[in-house]
Amino acid sequence: MSITVVYTIVTLAVIGAAAAVILYFVAQKFKVVEDPRIDEVDEALPGANCGGCGYAGCRAFAEACVKASELGSLNCPVGGNDTMGEVASLLGLEAVKKDPRVAYIRCNGTCDHRPKTSSFDGVTTCSIVSSVYSGESDCQFGCLGYGDCYDACEFDAIDLREGMGVPLILDDKCVACGACVDACPKSLIEMRKKMPKNRKIVVSCRNQDKGGVARKACKVACIGCGKCEKECKFDAITIKNNLAFIDSDKCKLCRKCVPVCPTNAITELNFPPRKVKPVVIKECEPAK
Amino acid sequence: MLKTFKLGGVHPPENKLSKDKTIEVLPLPKTVFIPVAQHIGAPSTPLVKRGDEVKVGQIIAKSSSFVSTNIHSSVSGKVKKVDFSADSSGYPKQGIFIDVKGDEWVEGIDRSKDLDKDISIEGSDIIRKIQDAGIVGLGGATFPTHVKLVPPKGMKADVLLINGVECEPYLTSDHRLMLEKPDEILVGIQLLMKAMNVDKAVIGIENNKPDAIILLNKKCKSYNGISVQSLKVQYPQGGEKQLINAVTGKEVPSGGLPIAVGAVVSNVGTAFAVYEAIQKNKPLIERVVTITGKGVEKPSNFMVRVGTATSELVEAAGGLPENTGKIISGGPMMGRAIRTMDVPVTKGTSGILLMKEEEANRKEVKACIRCSRCTTVCPMGLEPFLLMTLGEKQIFDRAEGEKIMDCIECGSCSYTCPSNRPLLDYIRFGKGKVGAIMRSRKK
Numbered sequence: 001m002s003i004t005v006v007y008t009i010v011t012l013a014v015i016g017a018a019a020a021v022i023l024y025f026v027a028q029k030f031k032v033v034e035d036p037r038i039d040e041v042d043e044a045l046p047g048a049n050c051g052g053c054g055y056a057g058c059r060a061f062a063e064a065c066v067k068a069s070e071l072g073s074l075n076c077p078v079g080g081n082d083t084m085g086e087v088a089s090l091l092g093l094e095a096v097k098k099d100p101r102v103a104y105i106r107c108n109g110t111c112d113h114r115p116k117t118s119s120f121d122g123v124t125t126c127s128i129v130s131s132v133y134s135g136e137s138d139c140q141f142g143c144l145g146y147g148d149c150y151d152a153c154e155f156d157a158i159d160l161r162e163g164m165g166v167p168l169i170l171d172d173k174c175v176a177c178g179a180c181v182d183a184c185p186k187s188l189i190e191m192r193k194k195m196p197k198n199r200k201i202v203v204s205c206r207n208q209d210k211g212g213v214a215r216k217a218c219k220v221a222c223i224g225c226g227k228c229e230k231e232c233k234f235d236a237i238t239i240k241n242n243l244a245f246i247d248s249d250k251c252k253l254c255r256k257c258v259p260v261c262p263t264n265a266i267t268e269l270n271f272p273p274r275k276v277k278p279v280v281i282k283e284c285e286p287a288k
Numbered sequence: 289m290l291k292t293f294k295l296g297g298v299h300p301p302e303n304k305l306s307k308d309k310t311i312e313v314l315p316l317p318k319t320v321f322i323p324v325a326q327h328i329g330a331p332s333t334p335l336v337k338r339g340d341e342v343k344v345g346q347i348i349a350k351s352s353s354f355v356s357t358n359i360h361s362s363v364s365g366k367v368k369k370v371d372f373s374a375d376s377s378g379y380p381k382q383g384i385f386i387d388v389k390g391d392e393w394v395e396g397i398d399r400s401k402d403l404d405k406d407i408s409i410e411g412s413d414i415i416r417k418i419q420d421a422g423i424v425g426l427g428g429a430t431f432p433t434h435v436k437l438v439p440p441k442g443m444k445a446d447v448l449l450i451n452g453v454e455c456e457p458y459l460t461s462d463h464r465l466m467l468e469k470p471d472e473i474l475v476g477i478q479l480l481m482k483a484m485n486v487d488k489a490v491i492g493i494e495n496n497k498p499d500a501i502i503l504l505n506k507k508c509k510s511y512n513g514i515s516v517q518s519l520k521v522q523y524p525q526g527g528e529k530q531l532i533n534a535v536t537g538k539e540v541p542s543g544g545l546p547i548a549v550g551a552v553v554s555n556v557g558t559a560f561a562v563y564e565a566i567q568k569n570k571p572l573i574e575r576v577v578t579i580t581g582k583g584v585e586k587p588s589n590f591m592v593r594v595g596t597a598t599s600e601l602v603e604a605a606g607g608l609p610e611n612t613g614k615i616i617s618g619g620p621m622m623g624r625a626i627r628t629m630d631v632p633v634t635k636g637t638s639g640i641l642l643m644k645e646e647e648a649n650r651k652e653v654k655a656c657i658r659c660s661r662c663t664t665v666c667p668m669g670l671e672p673f674l675l676m677t678l679g680e681k682q683i684f685d686r687a688e689g690e691k692i693m694d695c696i697e698c699g700s701c702s703y704t705c706p707s708n709r710p711l712l713d714y715i716r717f718g719k720g721k722v723g724a725i726m727r728s729r730k731k
């Protein structure tokens with residue numbers, strides 16, 4: 001009996017010692033040296049894992065930052081310039097300031113502007129509807145309103161506005177991660193430069209049909225007439241495929257393009273109301 | 289026991305309202321819109337421009353690659369414009385608008401009704417003529433027929449199967465064609481057999497068409513190598529793979545073509561078109577279209593020129609019933625609802641179905657109760673409930689592993705689901721995505 005106990009103890013001790021030696025060498029051989037700065041950078045990031053930076057998550061982005069020799073091509077849209085400044089100081093690199101961005105849905109085809117001409121009773125997700133047919137209205141480019149962007153947004157920044165036809169992006173919550181841009185099968189969502197006080201001048205339309213067709217489908221469609229292009233002094237507006245586009249990096253928010261648009265396709269947001277010039281009526285001077 | 293395919297299948301109410309109506313010729317429309325993409329494969333290139341005078345049978349769009357076909361003018365008149373117009377999906381497709389003037393045919397087309405049984409023509413000439421005449425599979429898939437007749441290297445067909453099944457409810461165009469043009473179809477089959485160099489052809493017909501079975505059985509005794517096989521009524525027997533299984537008992541391997549088991553399948557309508565193209569020199573410019581529905585005043589079968597607007601057909605059948613909920617191009621199982629009545633009849637339109645509002649609307653979707661009916665009825669042996677979930681959750685790698693690409697989109701799963709779940713919608717979506725992934729991988 002006692003002999004068995006001794007043998008057992010000895011055998012186990014020998015196996016344990018042998019395993020410890022093997023494990024020691026294996027651990028030496030396969031040791032992974034991780035840069036401690038990765039942890040530090042990861043700590044500084046928001047931790048939302050939204051993928052807005054283009055990497056699989058905050059950790060992957062932190063690794064990329066540590067490896068990078070300059071931070072120009074890397075940006076965390078959620079944290080913005082503050083976070084990137086902190087990352088830069090941790091890594092001893094120079095911080096590159098980037099303009100904050102915000103998402104905008106380029107369609108203003110709400111129900112009162114764009115009547116429904118057919119009805120769909122299948123699965124109501126934008127991706128499926130757009131693969132089956134062009135949508136309930138006559139505009140094949142417009143928002144379907146089923147909210148794939150709403151489902152994709154992790155930051156509650158989209159108000160679905162059910163029944164209105166087009167969702168609304170809440171500028172204060174939007175972190176420009178770009179999830180909605182990828183989710184929209186009609187490619188309506190654009191990342192625009194964030195202007196002071198969330199002001200915006202945008203062509204709220206993606207319709208590339210000829211003017212007549214576009215207008216018939218939707219009252220506020222861009223018909224590509226080119227009036228805004230002529231009005232703009234900063235070359236911010238270009239017309240391509242019967243559609244105007246305002247480059248937010250060039251736009252100076254002068255608002256001159258808005259009143260010339262014949263279909264009200266250009267939206268101005270968060271501006272104070274325009275001053276109406278008082279009409280001065282001069283009395284006719286008597287002939288001399 | 290009657291033959292049918294081994295796996296699954298459903299038997300929806302047949303509703304063949306127009307089966308006793310002889311094929312009438314629809315009066316010529318005032319204008320036609322002929323799309324340049326009426327087939328699977330590359331769209332054809334338009335050859336005419338605004339203001340050109342065209343005759344019936346003239347080539348107006350040329351095939352742009354091997355898997356593509358010629359498009360011929362179905363009317364005579366003046367080209368109004370070459371422009372885009374919305375197709376059944378609402379997305380614009382290129383096509384040719386023609387204002388009809390008179391009915392002047394291209395010289396060389398034999399318009400007589402005499403039967404021409406002479407098939408001394410060479411096999412390769414048959415294929416060339418079929419290609420020139422723009423013939424595609426008229427069962428609905430519109431795959432260019434000349435491509436089918438040239439098997440891939442190292443493969444040989446040993447039997448030609450002719451699809452006279454018409455398993456879709458409501459549709460009767462193939463049925464009427466078999467009753468009214470049996471000899472033409474049989475000569476067309478002989479031409480196809482010669483082109484493919486096979487000595488056996490079997491016409492599969494479901495036994496809800498006893499008149500067609502009896503007639504063709506009697507007629508085919510005077511044609512060598514052709515026989516008729518009556519089949520049990522079961523949807524989707526008209527599917528290529530199902531018909532092969534039903535008639536020969538063989539199973540087409542996953543991802544393979546029917547030629548892998550030595551079979552080639554063609555529709556009776558295609559056989560008729562082949563007869564006309566070769567014996568009468570007439571390209572594919574018209575086809576039989578069923579217009580039907582429970583509310584329709586006069587359900588009928590019409591011989592319609594390609595490019596005629598749906599509204600003309602509806603008018604000819606007694607107008608649009610008041611409570612119409614959906615207008616479907618094709619049958620109720622696989623057809624597509626169309627957005628406007630301007631959508632033209634194309635080479636693949638086998639019928640127009642006007643559904644009443646109460647039939648057309650989908651029912652409330654409930655939770656899956658795991659009854660496994662969808663799995664039981666799937667003719668491809670797939671698990672639709674699983675594929676639906678994978679499509680919904682966008683797990684495309686697993687969907688590919690579960691053979692989502694084998695789905696033939698027959699809709700038996702959605703039809704049979706007691707919880708009214710939109711199985712096919714999600715599966716079709718997943719199929720589209722998986723297909724795109726597979727194509728990008730090949731590049």
